[in-house]
Amino acid sequence: MTASAPYLVAQLSDLHIKAGGKLSYRRVDTAGALHLAIDTLLAAPQRPDTVIITGDLVDFGSEDEYRFLRDILQRLPMPVRLLPGNHDHRTTLRKVFPDHGYLFEHGDGEAPVHYAMAAGPLRLVGFDCTVPGQPGGRVEPDGLAWLEATLAAAPARPTLLMLHHPPFVTGIGHMDQQGLDNAAALEAVIARHPQVERVVCGHLHRQITRRFGGTIAITAPGPAHQVALDLDPQAASRFRMEPPGYLLHWWHPAHGLVTHLAASGDYGPAHPFFDAHGRLID
Numbered sequence: 001m002t003a004s005a006p007y008l009v010a011q012l013s014d015l016h017i018k019a020g021g022k023l024s025y026r027r028v029d030t031a032g033a034l035h036l037a038i039d040t041l042l043a044a045p046q047r048p049d050t051v052i053i054t055g056d057l058v059d060f061g062s063e064d065e066y067r068f069l070r071d072i073l074q075r076l077p078m079p080v081r082l083l084p085g086n087h088d089h090r091t092t093l094r095k096v097f098p099d100h101g102y103l104f105e106h107g108d109g110e111a112p113v114h115y116a117m118a119a120g121p122l123r124l125v126g127f128d129c130t131v132p133g134q135p136g137g138r139v140e141p142d143g144l145a146w147l148e149a150t151l152a153a154a155p156a157r158p159t160l161l162m163l164h165h166p167p168f169v170t171g172i173g174h175m176d177q178q179g180l181d182n183a184a185a186l187e188a189v190i191a192r193h194p195q196v197e198r199v200v201c202g203h204l205h206r207q208i209t210r211r212f213g214g215t216i217a218i219t220a221p222g223p224a225h226q227v228a229l230d231l232d233p234q235a236a237s238r239f240r241m242e243p244p245g246y247l248l249h250w251w252h253p254a255h256g257l258v259t260h261l262a263a264s265g266d267y268g269p270a271h272p273f274f275d276a277h278g279r280l281i282d
């Protein structure tokens, strides 16, 4: 890869893998959905250079779930970078993925999984905002100090900041109640580091975008089930089997970072466009 070439990061999130391919909520085949996303990703015209997975890797944080996930992820030939979500268990994640050295950059066991690394011309910063045993997230002062120093160390590197919980109110009431504590402090840090091209999140199981700290924060769709789109603050916590997918972050040195929504699944071949006279437009 040359410095002038585009660079592609695929973002999967919220895999919720269960051991042995058991169904979630008695109806969602999360392992099958991950296979479908990987099928789609590998068949795409451009193969991503790196895959990031922004949390809720498995459903209950158990070792057999992580081992099952590890087997499925072997299908991906490119580097895969993992970040825990509220369904994950840091110690068990680290135990099953000992070769993912970045998971140990900030400590072992239950230490937060913060890390920073190069990905081609980009920089990936993983920021662990999970609170063990709680669905909601929190930005801890220690983590924030680490983030400030980490971003200050590479001000010229276009950066994707990964965190599981979106740092903004989405309008989906039952998810907003879980929320991310201390998001305003996170926003102040990000605003001081304009190289942060995107804050890329999960947790919401659908694509949602908002301005944040002078940059763009975006959540990824689920590869399996989506959180139902209902903006009534009292709406019940529900999911729907809408088209699943992932995000494709396309970095181009002349054009910056552009984020596409990709649907996973086989929708047949791409068809040519024709003009009003039936002539091919090329």
Ligand SMILES: [Fe+2]
Pocket (backbone or CB within 6 Å): 014, 016, 055, 056, 085, 203, 204, 205
């Ligand atoms: Fe999730």
Ligand SMILES: [Fe+2]
Pocket (backbone or CB within 6 Å): 055, 056, 085, 086, 087, 164, 202, 203, 204
């Ligand atoms: Fe989550």
